[in-house]
Amino acid sequence: MPGQSLNDEPSRKIQDSHRADDGGFPQPSYQVLPPTRYSTNSLNAILSTKTREGAWIVPANLSATSVMGTIKLDFCESVFESLDLTIDLNGFLGDVKIWVPEGTLVIDETRAFASEVKLKKLSPPRPGGLRITLRGDLILGTVIVYGSDHISWRRRRKRRN
Incomplete structure (x- = not known):
């Protein structure tokens, strides 16, 4: 037949060479997927309040936009994808409050x-610890980063009573 190899041995050898050798190790039963986008990569608060607190996964790059609103980010119990976190802030008449470990x-x-x-x-930074870089543009807004040593006025009032 025209166009068909008379000897299919070379094509079988090529196919066999492209198969991965498992080295006798059992193959995992799960499927490895590429990294996914988290719903928390971008936070937008327009005339509203957005809060992230507790144990949540923080991506290496986070975008926060506040237009006449408030964004509250509590990183004290968070799990970080990277120890080098970049937060891109954009604000107009908005507030961003961040609590760091x-x-x-x-x-x-x-x-x-x-x-x-x-x-x-x-608190003093630890060598090899978490590093947060704040970037972006703010117009008539406020960004406050609270360290672990910060005590709010409500907690102070409770201590007095």
Whole structure:
């Protein structure tokens, strides 16, 4: 027959060479999937409040946009994909409040116009610890990063009573 190899031995050898040798080890019973996008990669609060707290998975890059709203991010019990976290902040008349665990290094690279960025009661950074870089643009907004040593006025009031 025209177009058909008379000897299919070479094609079988090529197919066999492309098969992976498992080395005698059992193959896993699960399927390995590529990384997925988390629903928490982007937070948008427009005339509203968004809160992330408790044990949640924090991606290496997080985007937070607050327009006349509030975003609250509590990283104290979070699980981090990477120890180098970048938060891209965009705010107009909005607030962003961030609580960080002990030993976190916070780097402020934001551009602010008539805005305020406060780092309150941060503990000394640990070598090889979590590093959070704040980037983005703020217009008439506020960003407050609370360290593990920060005590809110409500907790102070409870201690007095």
